[in-house]
Amino acid sequence: MRGLGSRRRGWFRRSLLTWPVSAYLLLLAITTAVPVTACAAFLAYHFVAESSQLTKAEYEDRLRLMRNAADLRIANIIDDLQVLALSPSLAQGRFAEFREHAVQAVKLIGGVAIVLYAPDGQQIANTRLELDAPLPKRTEFDVERRAIETGRPQVSGLQRAVVDGQPIVTIAVPVRIGGEIRYALNIGLSTRYLSSMMDEYVSAGMVGSIIDANGLLLARRPLLDGDDLVGQPTIPAVMAQLGKPSAWWIEAVSRTGVPTYTSLLRSNQSSWSINLAVPRDVIDGPLHRTVEWIVALTAFTLVLGLALARLISRRFLAEFSDLERYVAGLRSGAAEPKLGAISEVNRMKKVLYHVGSELAGALKQQKALLDEINHRVKNTLGTVQSIARLSRASSSDLNEYAAAFEGRLLALSQAYNLLTENNWVGVSLESIVRQTLAPYAGPERLDIDGPDLLLPPKVTLAISAALQELSTNAAKYGAFSVPSGKLQISWTVDETGLVRLSWTERDGPLVHKPTRRGFGTKMITGMFAGETGWSVNLDFNPGGLRCVMQFWSRDQVDGDLPLMEAS
Incomplete structure (x- = not known):
């Protein structure tokens, strides 16, 4: 009978790891505290992260609104200048009469002055000078020249006023008479005028600025040392992004040393860049503080759980030690057990007491049983x-x-x-x-x-x-x-x-x-x-x-x- 009864099986050896009650209670404290803390941490972090995203979205909307407001203000000024350029007194060469209309327009717009230029840069009318005052010839004539050459409105970067040298920007439109461009009409806007456009959008703690194509500050909110920063180069982190249609969430440091996230959008009406910066702590601070609180709460929960587990384990160990002493004493006879504070241990003591009492009368039966077992073991071996x-x-x-x-x-x-x-x-x-x-x-x-x-x-x-x-x-x-x-x-x-x-x-x-x-x-x-x-x-x-x-x-x-x- 070939191979009768052969069977193959693997042999496995397993080691048994034993832990004391205190270790199990500590493990219970950890496994109970960690999931609850982790769930609370996840929810807290989720809500704070969502709030941070909402803050970012609000910040981005605020920057877009500020850029759109600047574009709309420039577009309105261009419209006003183009309407003024259609004045019949200007077409008929009655410049004194035209000057009176321009005075009213500059007051309405809120600019520094309205000036009419000939193609060679000679001023023909200037609302800041008296009617009979001699009019200068402008040497920096690029914006007005481009308006005459292209026939389209132009917006300048930072300039200095001819009359008093104050920092201004100018908006120029061509003047057509009989279908031919004869003049350039411009308006000068002070840097304070530009700053006022940001007041509605730059909240406390934020920094807003308008920067020309050369990276010079045209306006800033809040002001630092009055207007001293106007005409100064913008910070390097922003300077590196100039010329781009947009740049978002650039890490920078403000002039006062505050770490910020700065973003900028390029104006559609000019070559200016509209910049808005917010302290990093406003965006990241809640998340960082939430993480710190989560870590602190987790540590506190674990320490509290471990302390309670240790306190309870001492009570268990004391009862088990008393049970061990009672079991050891059963060798000399089953004495009435002393009950403790744990009901399960008390039940074990009572059971041991009754079993011990029964075993005391069964020593001869045990010996006979052992003899029988010895005989059967020998046969089995x-x-x-x-x-x-x-x-x-x-x-x-x-x-x-x-x-x-x-x-x-x-x-x-x-x-x-x-x-x-x-x-x-x-x-x-x-x-x-x-x-x-x-x-x-x-x-x-x-x-x-x-x-x-x-x-x-x-x-x-x-x-x-x-x-x-x-x-x-x-x-x-x-x-x-x-x-x-x-x-x-x-x-x-x-x-x-x-x-x-x-x-x-x-x-x-x-x-x-x-x-x-x-x-x-x-x-x-x-x-x-x-x-x-x-x-x-x-x-x-x-x-x-x-x-x-x-x-x-x-x-x-x-x-x-x-x-x-x-x-």
């Missing part, structure tokens, strides 16, 4: 020794030996389990059959028939071992190796107690007689040859293995398993 010897003889390598040895030990263990469940009185033959075959086939593939029969311990162990070997062989080579295979097992017993058990496989693969005797064959034949009246017949029928075993239903001798006699 002899059985294991024989299984090891026979498995070694039938195995070709170490792995096959280990698998076969483990499988046979498990079969022996199952038999011991059945006996233990029945207090070693005996086990029914049907229970042995069904438990042995359960791992190999379902009830639909089994035909089991026989009278109710109780086998004694030694016979139980022998028959369990034999059935295990037959089942293993059927799973590897016989009826259990294919889905269609079936097994019929039946037994009878006569009036003398002799049992005849028949094992018949069918609908399995074709059976060939083995060329050598494996462990199963040696074990079964040796076991049944070692007892008077026992016999076994193995028939390797091509249609299915048939095994007929005959044995007594009671112990005939007081010794080890019959298989131990086989070598």
Whole structure:
């Protein structure tokens, strides 16, 4: 019976890590506090981050509104100048009359002066000078010249007024008479006028500025040292972004040393850049402070939880120590226990007290039981020794030996389990059959028939071992190796107690007689040859293995398993 009963299984060794009660309580405190704190931290951070995003969006909208307001103000001034350029008095050369109209317009707009220029830069009318005062010729004439040459309105960068040298910007429009551009009409705007355009949009703590194409400050809010910064270059972080349509969230440092996020938009009506800066703390501060609070809250929660866990663990350890002392004292007699503050420990003490009282009257029974256990252990060790010897003889390598040895030990263990469940009185033959075959086939593939029969311990162990070997062989080579295979097992017993058990496989693969005797064959034949009246017949029928075993239903001798006699 080739390889009968060989099974391979892995061996696993696990180390057991033991912790004191205090460690479990500390772990409980940590696992309780961390999820709650993490959830609260996530919600707090989420809400603060969302608030920060809203602040950013509000800041961006504020900058766009400031840029749009500047563009709209310039567009309105251009419209007013273009209307003034259509004055009939100007077309007819009545410059004194035109000057009066310009005086009213400059007051309405709020500029410094309105000046009419000839193409060579000569002033023809100037609302800041008296009517009969001599009019100068302008040398810096680029804006007005571009207006005349292109026929489109132009906006300058920072300039100095011709009359008094104050810093201004100018807006110039061409003047057409009879379809021909004859003059350039401009208005000068003071830097304070530009600053006033930002008042509505630059809140406390922010810094707003208007910068010309050369990077010079045209206006700033809030003011530093009056107007001293007008005409000064903007800070380097902003200077690097000039000329771009937009630049957002640039890290910079203000002139007062405050870290800021600065952004700028280029004006659509001019070459100016509108800049707005906000302290970084306004954007990042709430997030940073929230993180700090989260860290502090987490630390406080953990420390509090650990402190409480330590306090409670001391109470537990004190009670367990008292329980340990009580258990140790049971050796000298079961004394009335002293109850403590933990109800579960008190219950254990009471149970131990009652058990100890009962055990005090059962020392002789324990000795008898130990003697019986010693006897059975010796028999079991002899059985294991024989299984090891026979498995070694039938195995070709170490792995096959280990698998076969483990499988046979498990079969022996199952038999011991059945006996233990029945207090070693005996086990029914049907229970042995069904438990042995359960791992190999379902009830639909089994035909089991026989009278109710109780086998004694030694016979139980022998028959369990034999059935295990037959089942293993059927799973590897016989009826259990294919889905269609079936097994019929039946037994009878006569009036003398002799049992005849028949094992018949069918609908399995074709059976060939083995060329050598494996462990199963040696074990079964040796076991049944070692007892008077026992016999076994193995028939390797091509249609299915048939095994007929005959044995007594009671112990005939007081010794080890019959298989131990086989070598």
